[in-house]
Amino acid sequence: MKPTVSAVITTYNYGRFLPPAIESVLAQTLRPDEIIVVDDGSTDDTAAIVARYADRGVRYVYKENGGGSSARNAGILAAKCELIAFLDGDDRWLPHKLERQIEQMVRHPHVGLVSGSEWQVDERGEHPYLVARQPLEAAHVYKRMLVENFIGNTSLALVRRSVFARVGTFDEKVPLGHDWDMWLRIAREYPVSVIEEPLIYYTRHSGSLSAGKLEQRYRSNREFHRRYIGQLPSVWQRIWILRAAQSMNLYYTAVGLADDRHSRMPAAGLALLALVMDPLYKTRLKLGLLLRTMVGAKMLGRISHTLRFKAI
Secondary structure, eight states: OOOOEEEEEEESSOTTTHHHHHHHHHTOSSOOSEEEEEEESOOSSHHHHHHTTGGGTEEEEEEOOOOHHHHHHHHHHHOOSSEEEEEETTOEEOTTHHHHHHHHHHHOTTOOEEEEEEEEEOTTSOSOEEEOOOOEEEEOOHHHHHHOOOSOOGGGOEEEHHHHHHHOSOOTTOSSOHHHHHHHHHHHHSOEEEEEEEEEEEEOOTTSTTTTOHHHHHHHHHHHHHHHGGGOSOHHHHHHHHHHHHHHHHHHHHHHHTTOGGGHHHHHHHHHHHHHHOSSSSHHHHHHHHHHHHHOHHHHHHHHHHHHHHHO
């Protein structure tokens, strides 16, 4: 039998994004059994917008501002179904998102979390960029998850409600990366699954909670390394995984700086350090980033085009 599903949409002053977000949930080929919008203390027209969907079964929950983790925990508390699917108020689900994930949950009843690939778009929903993730049917990936968050953001996640009773809810004291912290706790106890096809449109814009906070995210990731990698029983495992994890932390920090003209040299240094620290994991990506930070994206594009032309 199909398990019941709660859709939890969290929002804070995202009134301009909410209609397409809610519509994307209502347009699912397999509709959720309940839709809850958790308003984390918005001061815009969020309440009025959600009220327009009340007759279509959308429930509104208001709380004082406490951050993304607090809003998701309020959604978990309000939800009544067996599965909980999260959606940030500025993102959108693709129509088959829930259907594909529920099929995976039914096929693998021991899986605690199902994620997938995504399209990243700008604020106008344009210039799509595919973030393709390696598919996983039902795998124990805790040690790999310690290296980087390959599950993605919360808008992708479908989680069994029973999982939260075992691993706890989102850590409201974590300023950034609370999704990775949660996925680590889930992966430590359950197999996880990743669907290859894109499931969401993830919106990149200046007002997003993760925008422009590279240093804070870097420090937050280091804290996760200390918290989780330090618990591994093997000294050699701790050394190997910490090196790989710090390499990827440097890599993603360099990615954030790569297109900033004023930060090109620091980005190049971080990209080089990421490659030197662990040259075996995602070598091609790290080499590409190093070249981009050294010569610039346009020049790298010209070089790549020339090499392809000569190869032909």
